[in-house]
Each structure stands twice: as C-alpha cells, then as structure tokens.
Amino acid sequence: MGLARTRAVSMVGMRGSMVEIEADLSSNLPGFVLIGLPDAALGEAKDRVRSAAANSGCPLPPRKITVNLSPAALPKHGSSFDLAIAVAVLGASGECDARSVGRVVHLGELGLDGRVRPVPGILPSVLAARRCGFERVMVPAGNLAEAALVPGIEAIGVASLREAAIRHGAELEPVRVEMIPAAAAEPSVQDDRDLADVVGNAEAVDAMLVAAAGGHHAFLLGPPGAGKTMLASRLPGLLPDLTPEAAIEVSSVRSLAGLPVGDALASRPPFEAPHHTASAAALIGGGSGVIRPGAAARAAHGVLFLDEAPEYPRSVLDTLRQPLESGSIEIHRAGAVATFPGQFQLVLAANPCPCGQFGSTGNSCTCPPNTRRRYLARLSGPLLDRVDIQLSVPRVTAARSLRSGGLSTAAARARVTDARGAAAARLRSTPWRTNARVSGAWLRSTRHTLAPGVTRPLDRALETGGLTMRGYERVLRVAWTIADLEGVSTPTAAHIGKALYLRKATAA
Amino acid sequence: MPHKDELGRRGEALAVDHLTATGFEIIERNWRSARGELDIIARDGAEVVVVEVKTRSNLSRGNPLDAITGPKLARLRRLAREWASEHGHPAAVRIDAIGIVAPTHGLVEIDHVRGVF
Incomplete structure (x- = not known):
C-alpha cells in the first residue's frame, strides 16, 4: 500500500537536525509501530496520533502502520513530532497528497481532540529548517508568531490536524476549533529600575559603567543594605540594545527553555538572578533526556547575577569557569553534546563575612578572623581571577546620601554605547568587540604598549608580587575601557590608577 | 438467538458470499475443536x-x-495447524481476516485483509 514521508526537527542544545519521518501502510491487521530511537514521550505519539486523527474526521486506516524516524541513530525527544507523524500516515493512506506532505516541515504536538498544541523550541527549529533549505514549515497556530520571526521561510499555522490535512488536500469540511494559545509573553514593561535611583555610591555607579562599557565581569563586596543588588539589577539597563544575531540567540534560548517568546525578538539584554540553592544543572543547563538551557545560557548576551555568591556550592560556581573562558556552554551527556551560548556578563555579590558587618562603621562584626577568611575563600581563585572588576561597596552614610549620583540610565547607556563603539573601532581587525575579551598578546603588542611612565605603578606591583601577570593584563583591559568612556584614545596614568582601584578594592 | 450471535452469523454469511464472489472455494464452515472454532476454511487457488x-x-x-489482537491471532494459528494435521494438509495455511461493518439498515462494508501474520 502507501508510503509517504515528511520532515521534522530534532533539537540538541541550540543545534537542530532534520529528521525524516516515513510512514508505511502494509496490508495487515491494524497496528502502529514507531521505530527510530524514540524516547518515552515520543513513543506515546502513537496513541495521541490515533485519537487525534479519529477525532479530526480522518481516522487512521485499519492497517498496519509503520513509522520510521531517521536517521535512526539520532536521539529524538518530546512530543513535537506528533503532527509530522500524523500527516505522514495520512499521506500514506491517500487521505492527503503525499507530495504536498513531503515538501513541508511539520512541528507540533497533538491533543486527543485533534487540536495542535504549541511546543517549545519553535524559533531554533524553524531556523534549522531554513538552514537546511526548506521553504515551508507548518507549526501550531499558537506558535505562528514565533515562527514568523524567521525571515526567508513560509510559516503556516494550523489549529487542528483537520486543518493541516485540508492544507495537504484532504477532502474534509473545515471545522473551526478554538486555537490552543502559547504561553503569553509578559507585557514588555518599561524597565523602571533607573540608575539615578542609586544614591550616594558614586564609585560603585562608576564601576557599573565601566563593567557595562567593557563587558567586564564584576564582583561586589559589601555589607547587607549597601545596595549591591540594586547596582547589579541596573547593569542590563546600561548595556546597548542586542545586535540582530544576539537577539536571535537570546530568543532561541528562551524558546528552548519553554519561556514565552512573543511576536518580536528580544531587544534588550536578559537579566538572570538564580537563587543560591541552584544546582549545577539549573545554572548551566542539563537534564537526562532533553538537555535544557540553564540560567547562565538564558543570561547569554545579558547579565548573570549571583547574589550571596559564597553561599553557592563551590562545585556549582566552578561550572561557570568553562563558559567564562570560552564564551559557550557545552553539556556532555552519554547520548549527545549540547551547546548553548555562554557570553554572559557575570556579577557576583557577597557579604564580607557570614554576619555581614565586617568593615562597616561601628565594626559590630562578630565573626572570628578565620571564619571570615574561610567565607570568601569559598569563591575559588580561578573563578575570581576571571573577574576584572572587584569592588567594595560601603554602606551609604547620611552625609554621602545627600550627594545623589543623578546619572540616569539613559544618559549612562549613551556613554556606554559610545565607549563600546570606540572599543569596537579599535578592535576592528580582531575577532573581539569588547575590551574584556581581548587577548594578552594584543595588550602587549608594540602598537598598544603604554608609555613606561603610565604603567609604572603596575610594573612595580608586578615586580613585588602584588600582581600576577594575568592580573596585570586585567588591569590594562579595565584601563582601556575607562579611557574609552572618557573619550581618550590611550589610557593615561590616571586611568591605570582607577583600574587598579577597581581591582584591588577587595584585596585590602 | 441473542443479537450478537445473529450479527456474527449474518457477518459470516456475508463473508462467504464475498469469498465465493472473489473466487474462493469454501471447504468448511465453523470447524470446532476442543480449543476453539475456525469461522471459514476455504481454498484460494493452491x-x-x-x-x-x-x-x-x-x-x-x-x-x-x-x-x-495478538493472542487471538496466536490461537488462530494453533487451530489452523490442528485443522491442517487433522485433514492432511501439510502445506502452510494462510490466515485472512475479514472485517465487516453491517448496520441494521444501510450499506455493508467488507474489508478483506489477506495473509495476516
């Protein structure tokens, strides 16, 4: 009897692979066999497809149905293959035009009533279909807005299997059904967290500006109530709008995480602040079946804020070392390797000791010195070594609070955008775009060596062992950013001094 | 006769008509053994x-x-073997299935699947 095939997409991390779905009807007693390494949720597709087809007015033929998902070696997860399996079978039975079915990529889960349910990961799946040269993709009506974000491929939204069958030439009367909507995107609230709200902490505001301009990671150390969280939550507002490529990555990760994407690509950098009880899988991503992105991947091209950093298990924090180094997150499982974007900006915040009072006025700290030392030692050296800006944030006193910083987020973002522009222009011929990412070799190259007089305090610190070579380079990177912010072409001694201050504040 | 048995009889009669019309030669109907019953045994060519x-x-x-279902098919196979050895047919016996939808009024649908396994 009949044979028909169509395509669907299997996502592993951010990479989508095309899966060919073949349906064969053989003259035998009714049965449904699904082969080609399906997981449990996909194995249940048989029953969903059978009921959905019967309730859509195009019951599956009473014959033996064999559906093969190939390549068979590629693991396939979840329920997004339902629609493709159903139309392939209907194509094989002659209910739909098999050639029409074969030209379209199908994505979507079926309800027992025959309606098509939205699925996560539509955006990256449609991108994968376009990359593989397909011109048409059929998606759940609830996901149509998300699929339409991808230019260059025609997205068709269907609310029910019946509608899909009619699109493929089935002779059925159209029946209006209530569409199953995707989770609604949060209304895009204007971020009302303005930098001008930060009162009295001018140095910290400055440091945030430098972090934003250079893409530097930051560590904020200070007693409770000093405003560390307030500062960190204002950092995404200082970053420029996402580039088109970054916007696609940010929205794709959101889609894979099952978060609403809405009808527009993300334009602003994301902000993720996981709780300190987060596991390694929650932070960088994981899961045994479907590998899902974690908080760090969702923060890609934005800010990952870890409040109370020493309270995180050390093993969890140290999973961040690889993404900090390489800019991408790789999760290895027995079946597959998933890759997610990992170019987030890390902001760590910590109290100076368990009681939090050390160093604040009145010195009411009750922690023994050893406890204090051990508390901060929970942040591993290699991790802190990758954090360019290390700033102590003192509690705001009455006298200081009178001097309001006054720099608004809008004004600060304009300065940051200019500084980033200057850095990008200087780094034109390199693979990097921000100062935080440039290599040590670039910093030391003769074209960019600073005058000996300028780097004298640094050289001395290097000689006396106060700075490591790596630390030396980090100070230089921050100094370049400060120069960019001030519109100066090369850093001066004052910039180096400020960069040293931004690094050494916690060393005291 | 209860309705379901009557429906079954009617269905078998319809099946016999259908088989005869398609060139089958009926050998035996409702063959019973201690383990069950075979509805129709027919000859289709060789x-x-x-x-x-x-x-x-x-x-x-x-x-x-x-x-x-699977268990029912297995029982059919056992019975077919039993019938074959009793009647001296050493060759393999094919099993066909006929599904009939026979409403009290209206059109009868006959679905004949050959060589099920």
Whole structure:
C-alpha cells in the first residue's frame, strides 16, 4: 500500500537536525509501530496520533502502520513530532497528497481532540529548517508568531490536524476549533529600575559603567543594605540594545527553555538572578533526556547575577569557569553534546563575612578572623581571577546620601554605547568587540604598549608580587575601557590608577 | 438467538458470499475443536486459507479488525495447524481476516485483509 514521508526537527542544545519521518501502510491487521530511537514521550505519539486523527474526521486506516524516524541513530525527544507523524500516515493512506506532505516541515504536538498544541523550541527549529533549505514549515497556530520571526521561510499555522490535512488536500469540511494559545509573553514593561535611583555610591555607579562599557565581569563586596543588588539589577539597563544575531540567540534560548517568546525578538539584554540553592544543572543547563538551557545560557548576551555568591556550592560556581573562558556552554551527556551560548556578563555579590558587618562603621562584626577568611575563600581563585572588576561597596552614610549620583540610565547607556563603539573601532581587525575579551598578546603588542611612565605603578606591583601577570593584563583591559568612556584614545596614568582601584578594592 | 450471535452469523454469511464472489472455494464452515472454532476454511487457488470474520453493526466500538489482537491471532494459528494435521494438509495455511461493518439498515462494508501474520 502507501508510503509517504515528511520532515521534522530534532533539537540538541541550540543545534537542530532534520529528521525524516516515513510512514508505511502494509496490508495487515491494524497496528502502529514507531521505530527510530524514540524516547518515552515520543513513543506515546502513537496513541495521541490515533485519537487525534479519529477525532479530526480522518481516522487512521485499519492497517498496519509503520513509522520510521531517521536517521535512526539520532536521539529524538518530546512530543513535537506528533503532527509530522500524523500527516505522514495520512499521506500514506491517500487521505492527503503525499507530495504536498513531503515538501513541508511539520512541528507540533497533538491533543486527543485533534487540536495542535504549541511546543517549545519553535524559533531554533524553524531556523534549522531554513538552514537546511526548506521553504515551508507548518507549526501550531499558537506558535505562528514565533515562527514568523524567521525571515526567508513560509510559516503556516494550523489549529487542528483537520486543518493541516485540508492544507495537504484532504477532502474534509473545515471545522473551526478554538486555537490552543502559547504561553503569553509578559507585557514588555518599561524597565523602571533607573540608575539615578542609586544614591550616594558614586564609585560603585562608576564601576557599573565601566563593567557595562567593557563587558567586564564584576564582583561586589559589601555589607547587607549597601545596595549591591540594586547596582547589579541596573547593569542590563546600561548595556546597548542586542545586535540582530544576539537577539536571535537570546530568543532561541528562551524558546528552548519553554519561556514565552512573543511576536518580536528580544531587544534588550536578559537579566538572570538564580537563587543560591541552584544546582549545577539549573545554572548551566542539563537534564537526562532533553538537555535544557540553564540560567547562565538564558543570561547569554545579558547579565548573570549571583547574589550571596559564597553561599553557592563551590562545585556549582566552578561550572561557570568553562563558559567564562570560552564564551559557550557545552553539556556532555552519554547520548549527545549540547551547546548553548555562554557570553554572559557575570556579577557576583557577597557579604564580607557570614554576619555581614565586617568593615562597616561601628565594626559590630562578630565573626572570628578565620571564619571570615574561610567565607570568601569559598569563591575559588580561578573563578575570581576571571573577574576584572572587584569592588567594595560601603554602606551609604547620611552625609554621602545627600550627594545623589543623578546619572540616569539613559544618559549612562549613551556613554556606554559610545565607549563600546570606540572599543569596537579599535578592535576592528580582531575577532573581539569588547575590551574584556581581548587577548594578552594584543595588550602587549608594540602598537598598544603604554608609555613606561603610565604603567609604572603596575610594573612595580608586578615586580613585588602584588600582581600576577594575568592580573596585570586585567588591569590594562579595565584601563582601556575607562579611557574609552572618557573619550581618550590611550589610557593615561590616571586611568591605570582607577583600574587598579577597581581591582584591588577587595584585596585590602 | 441473542443479537450478537445473529450479527456474527449474518457477518459470516456475508463473508462467504464475498469469498465465493472473489473466487474462493469454501471447504468448511465453523470447524470446532476442543480449543476453539475456525469461522471459514476455504481454498484460494493452491492455497488453503483460514478466514477469521469479525462483524460489528457500527464503528462506535472501533474497527472490527482492531478486535483481532495478538493472542487471538496466536490461537488462530494453533487451530489452523490442528485443522491442517487433522485433514492432511501439510502445506502452510494462510490466515485472512475479514472485517465487516453491517448496520441494521444501510450499506455493508467488507474489508478483506489477506495473509495476516
């Protein structure tokens, strides 16, 4: 009897692979066999497809149905293959035009009533279909807005299997059904967290500006109530709008995480602040079946804020070392390797000791010195070594609070955008775009060596062992950013001094 | 006679008509052994065919062919072997299934699946 095939997409991390779905009807007693390494949720597709087809007015033929998902070696997860399996079978039975079915990529889960349910990961799946040269993709009506974000491929939204069958030439009367909507995107609230709200902490505001301009990671150390969280939550507002490529990555990760994407690509950098009880899988991503992105991947091209950093298990924090180094997150499982974007900006915040009072006025700290030392030692050296800006944030006193910083987020973002522009222009011929990412070799190259007089305090610190070579380079990177912010072409001694201050504040 | 037996009889009669019309030669009907019953045994050219007939008056309980499940098919195979050895047919016996939807009024649908396994 009949044979028909169509395509669907299997996502592993951010990479989508095309899966060919073949349906064969053989003259035998009714049965449904699904082969080609399906997981449990996909194995249940048989029953969903059978009921959905019967309730859509195009019951599956009473014959033996064999559906093969190939390549068979590629693991396939979840329920997004339902629609493709159903139309392939209907194509094989002659209910739909098999050639029409074969030209379209199908994505979507079926309800027992025959309606098509939205699925996560539509955006990256449609991108994968376009990359593989397909011109048409059929998606759940609830996901149509998300699929339409991808230019260059025609997205068709269907609310029910019946509608899909009619699109493929089935002779059925159209029946209006209530569409199953995707989770609604949060209304895009204007971020009302303005930098001008930060009162009295001018140095910290400055440091945030430098972090934003250079893409530097930051560590904020200070007693409770000093405003560390307030500062960190204002950092995404200082970053420029996402580039088109970054916007696609940010929205794709959101889609894979099952978060609403809405009808527009993300334009602003994301902000993720996981709780300190987060596991390694929650932070960088994981899961045994479907590998899902974690908080760090969702923060890609934005800010990952870890409040109370020493309270995180050390093993969890140290999973961040690889993404900090390489800019991408790789999760290895027995079946597959998933890759997610990992170019987030890390902001760590910590109290100076368990009681939090050390160093604040009145010195009411009750922690023994050893406890204090051990508390901060929970942040591993290699991790802190990758954090360019290390700033102590003192509690705001009455006298200081009178001097309001006054720099608004809008004004600060304009300065940051200019500084980033200057850095990008200087780094034109390199693979990097921000100062935080440039290599040590670039910093030391003769074209960019600073005058000996300028780097004298640094050289001395290097000689006396106060700075490591790596630390030396980090100070230089921050100094370049400060120069960019001030519109100066090369850093001066004052910039180096400020960069040293931004690094050494916690060393005291 | 209860309604379901009557429906079954009617279905088997329809199946016999259908088989005869398609060139089958009926050898035996309702052959019984201690372990069960074969509905129809017929000859299709050189082959001996055991035909299982399933009749339903409508599709509300699903397609009649759905009722021929794995265990039922296994029993049919055992019975077919038993019948073959009793009648001295050493060659393999084919098993066909006929699903009939026979509403009290209206059109009868006959679905004949050859060589089920």
